[in-house]
Amino acid sequence: MKIAIIGTGNLGSSIAKGLIKNKTFTSLYLSDKNTTAVNSFNSVENVTITSDNVLAVEQSEMVIFALQPKHINAVLESVASKITTNHVVISVAAGVDIARIEGIIGKDKNIIRVMPNTAISIGKSMTCIAANEKAQDKVEMAQTIFNQLGTTMVIPEDLVQAATVICASGIAFWMRLVRATTQGAIQLGFEAEQAHELATQTCFGAASLLLESGRHPEQEIDRVTTPSGCTIEGLNAMEHQGLSSALIQGIVASFEKINQIKKN
Numbered sequence: 338m339k340i341a342i343i344g345t346g347n348l349g350s351s352i353a354k355g356l357i358k359n360k361t362f363t364s365l366y367l368s369d370k371n372t373t374a375v376n377s378f379n380s381v382e383n384v385t386i387t388s389d390n391v392l393a394v395e396q397s398e399m400v401i402f403a404l405q406p407k408h409i410n411a412v413l414e415s416v417a418s419k420i421t422t423n424h425v426v427i428s429v430a431a432g433v434d435i436a437r438i439e440g441i442i443g444k445d446k447n448i449i450r451v452m453p454n455t456a457i458s459i460g461k462s463m464t465c466i467a468a469n470e471k472a473q474d475k476v477e478m479a480q481t482i483f484n485q486l487g488t489t490m491v492i493p494e495d496l497v498q499a500a501t502v503i504c505a506s507g508i509a510f511w512m513r514l515v516r517a518t519t520q521g522a523i524q525l526g527f528e529a530e531q532a533h534e535l536a537t538q539t540c541f542g543a544a545s546l547l548l549e550s551g552r553h554p555e556q557e558i559d560r561v562t563t564p565s566g567c568t569i570e571g572l573n574a575m576e577h578q579g580l581s582s583a584l585i586q587g588i589v590a591s592f593e594k595i596n597q598i599k600k601n
């Protein structure tokens with residue numbers, strides 16, 4: 338597959354890293370106004386670094402637009418005449434719906450909205466995918482690409498905003514939980530580096546337990562909580578401070594914000 342990424346900032350460069358690591362392309366064009374973040378890929382076979390978005394579109398079958406919502410209209414307009422009905426257009430722009438993209442490049446084009454997260458750079462993204470009517474038969478192709486960069490879930494487009502909060506912003510939410518655990522561990526006497534390793538590996542173990550056992554988190558909690566023990570003491574103290582409530586409120590606030598972004 339001949340792939341182009343237009344916009345190689347945080348997410349675009351993460352996708353590029355993942356594609357390069359998995360050799361998921363026959364050619365890869367990386368296009369940005371400023372190519373500094375990806376210049377090091379210049380020596381990778383079949384990778385071209387450019388600032389020419391039109392060239393990137395013309396040379397590719399799948400074009401991934403990894404641009405800020407405020408830039409995507411102008412960039413799509415500038416390459417619209419080069420996008421054919423054979424191209425698969427992928428947008429990762431948060432809050433930009435398929436109707437807006439169809440309005441610029443046409444309903445007759447294959448348009449897929451993909452919402453990955455930055456773990457895509459290490460092949461561990463949870464990526465949600467929704468397609469317009471024309472691209473229904475291209476969803477499998479998009480899944481094949483993004484399955485090599487983590488796990489995918491095909492969802493209706495009206496859930497993409499929610500998926501953005503849970504999976505894309507979610508990386509930041511989980512990082513904050515790991516950081517707080519690290520701070521707690523330091524207070525209990527560990528060196529910062531040890532504290533970080535303990536928190537990160539325990540987080541990894543917890544997620545792996547759920548993924549591998551298929552059990553509900555509360556079942557795993559029951560297996561840890563000794564009656565009158567220290568775990569339930571800690572959990573209840575956290576809940577008295579509103580841990581679950583704070584997380585849910587944060588998720589809802591994030592969702593309200595992304596819906597505002599969509600309107601702008």
Ligand SMILES: NC(=O)C1=CN([C@@H]2O[C@H](COP(=O)(O)OP(=O)(O)OC[C@H]3O[C@@H](n4cnc5c(N)ncnc54)[C@H](OP(=O)(O)O)[C@@H]3O)[C@@H](O)[C@H]2O)C=CC1
Binds near residue numbers: 455
């Ligand atoms: N970061 C994340 O975890 C996630 C982000 N998203 C979405 O992905 C999109 C990209 O986010 P992110 O990577 O963080 O943003 P960045 O700002 O880091 O990257 C966007 C890149 O596009 C470049 N750019 C701007 N205009 C053009 C142009 N005309 N031609 C070519 N390149 C251009 C920017 O250059 P310059 O900086 O010079 O303007 C920048 O390098 C956003 O819509 C975001 O909502 C989705 C999921 C996760």
Ligand SMILES: O=C(O)[C@@H]1CCC=N1
Binds near residue numbers: 431501505506
């Ligand atoms: O914070 C943001 O708005 C973008 C979308 C999800 C992740 N980053």
